[in-house]
Amino acid sequence: MSDRRIAFTIDGRKIEARAGQTVLEAAEEAGVYVPRLCWMKGLTPAGACRVCTVRVNGRPQSACTQPAAPGMIVENDTEELRELRRDVIDMLFVEGNHFCMFCEKSGACELQALAYRFGIAAPKYPFMFPRRELDASHPDIFIDRNRCILCGRCVRASQELDGKHVFDFVGRGRDKRIAVDAEAGLGDTDCAATDRAIDACPTGSLLRKRVGFAVPVGRREFDRQPIGSDIERPAAAE
Amino acid sequence: MSPESAAFVTGVCEALDNDPTRLLDILLEVEAQFGHVGGEVMDLIAETLKVPRVQVEGVVSFYAFLHSEPRGKVVIRLCNDVIDRLRGADRVAEALEDELGIHFGETTPDGLFSLEHASCIGMTDQSPAALVNDVVVPSLGSSKARRGIQVLKEKGDFDELQKLLIRDHGDGNNAHPLVRSAVRNNLRQPGAVIFGPKTKPGAALERALAMSPAEVIRELKTARLRGRGGAGFPTGMKWEFTRAAGGDERYLICNADEGEPGTFKDRVILTERPDLVFEGMTVGGYALGARQGILYLRGEYAYLRPLLEHVLEERRASGLLGHDIQGKPGFDFDIRIQMGAGAYICGEETALISSMEGKRGDPKTRPPFPAQEGYLGKPTSVNNVETLCCVARILEMGSGWFSSMGTPASTGTKLLSISGDCSRHGIYEVPFGITLREVLEMCFADEPFAVQIGGPSGQMVGMEAFDRKICFDDLATGGALMILGAGRNVVEIAAEQLRFFVHESCGYCTPCRVGNVLLLERLEQILAGNGEAADLDYLEQLARSVKTTSRCGLGQSSPRPVLSTLENFREEYEKLLIEPVDGQLASFDINTALGPAKALTGRDSVHFEQQGGER
């Protein structure tokens, strides 16, 4: 074993990380799924959604921003953390207007898939039913802020993958919302249907027009298997 | 936009080298000139600084002192924190609304007056208080408010607001020609460290410059100085980390964004001991190897800026700032003042740094910590105003002198900002280790029933805690003590504090953005008589989730009003609960639910009789 490897444990399982890796990345490489929502491969982690909250040596941390360090003891799949993650997911559901029954993203939505994975039949908090703006000004793309969970993946993807700055946050606290780089709306920006920022949206908030519902029910990404199943592998024999 | 206005905007940008990291300063100047930062102006600033427009909009929409829509020539911001409300801010609000014929959040049709609420303007010792543009109007009763509006309407000359509104100047430097404010210091008990006899500017620096930077840091460690903002991190260690981070550029930031409701000690320090603050900063510059210090001054204290700038000029003139300070070759250090713009979150050190970089005041991801990568990516130490004063005094008087005060783990003195139900509000400098009971006697507390320690992010304790000690390992606090007398409704106060956090949450992370709204909603239901026993468990669980999963200190402490009152005053909640029958939920109130339809149809319910609020 090379001494450049960083050895730590997650739920007692031995993990080896490379220098510079976060807990989430190292876990993923080792076949351990840490539930996440605002994290996306290739983007600077934000630590915003808090779904990936783990305990590192007892302290709560977001796994997506926590650098792996030697000897760390990480808790991930514990009853306490499952409960906390359920709470965070519940909060995201009641904060927006998530009408899954007619959403194009249903079946491939990461928020919905996490709720499925955590066995949520109904959120424990009352719904807020906020009034949110739509933006259909772009010929090929629309924004439905009812479904926005403020993860900021489009904000980062536009800058880091598309080399643009189409999206950003405005407002504060409960009034925080996603905005675009033009007063008149998305149609006035340099956003293109090919932008990777569109694919970065984990929910149905940012979608291409005229291509919805292409995959039949039953064959969509999360119809059969919980989110994270592609990452999880049993621990290698000691 | 007129060509003159455009020239003004580009001129402001130009004066700050079109530097996007100075966006907040630019926006504050533009707002001061036009009263708001409109869409066209945002476009122009974005173009001039070569940043995306949405980024400018993001910053404008983040800060309470920046507006995208025009407002009145005179903006009255009435403080609505807990203490102000306990002391009659609501009656003042009614008087203002009545006199102006508008509600809060509105502007009079003639465009002259706007009414707004402010979270806390650091005047709880002379509450209710308001900011009228940047003039502080303390001790504002409803008749005084009416008279003030009448005077303003009659004279109509708003350039002289200060003259119109202020009859008598406060004590000490509040009467200084550069301040001329009606604010009073209410310095009730000076202690040996901060408010001891004034010393000659440069005294501490002289001692420090005779040592090596490492020795200065060692002196702070020997004194066992801990940060005065509340968290109590050892200052020497913080500076050591920052110095060890390497690179050739480092920054020292003095956090004067005192925003915790009920805290006003920094206001008095900055009014009466600005030299001591700058002295401590300069010592810090030497110890850290920083060439620049920045004092981040909360927008609410803008009235102190001319005095502070003046003191900085004096220090430059006497060779206490600038090049080769006090003849020490190569020791260059200067201080600039960065204005805040009305965001409590910016008191959190990484949010403060974001704000100074011209961004939204979002806390940053940690690690890296500011000591490694802070302001502009360089190692940075952020220290509290009071802490830096202690630094100066430790250097001047020696660590032994300092650590002889207080307790072994909490050395020195602490400034307490005392407000609420007591007859002597104000600042008390006390040695650490003093009991709460001693403090309550000192300030003539009026039948104290509960004390909110450390502001909303602290804890509310009852009489059983009165013999506990104020120090880092017992009742740790940044110094705010709000005293609540018998008859105060602690659940209502917890709700008020939640309202503060809901208003001040930056919204970056889910639990703080959403969870606090949910907590407040349920608290309000309980207060309205629509709560049941299960709701207390709901509150407790939700509060724990917010506390555990939030990203920064604000979110982690925001549920404390709920958790500490549930722990210490559970019976006050229980008094409010009802026992619904047949599996119904107390939180569902049929009268509320049917209210609008009854009004719209003009008829009563067939199924549900109005039950007069009682069930």
Place this chain on the structure above:
Amino acid sequence: MAKAKVATTSLCGCFGCHMSLLDIDERILELIELVDFDRSPINDFKEIQGPVDIGLIEGGCANEENVKVLQEFRRHCKVLISVGDCAINGGIPAMRNMVPLAECYEEAFLKGPTVVNPSGKVPDDEEIPLLLDKVYPAHEVVKMDYHLPGCPPSADTLWAALTALLTGKPVDLPYELVKYD
């Protein structure tokens, strides 16, 4: 052994969840071996007759009558189940929650394109139940014991949940059966 009593109702729903229940096809023969129906659109009883073991609630509460029926169900049912998205989150009817109630009334009775209303007033007829300020999910009005999401929940989901309850087993549905669409 006496058969279990089951009652069902559709509050502010589209009866789609009831249709889904009928979609259990021939298993309905098995079901009627296990249960007797109390109040339900299936037998058109308008009132609950007596104590009920399992109540199925489709739809959320949009008006006073929905609340009354839901409270009646809660009073009489040992186990009460929210069936479908409307019961759980208000569903499509809850899309009006983002619109002020006055505008809803205006659209329905005064200004809508198909409205013929010479009186020019919002009707005050007691036959038209008063709307609530918003559409409430069932569990925000009374305590619910189980939730079966879906629009509608599939026949297999309903069957699995019902048979588990009727045979005293835990309602622990497999991944494929808990869906929100």
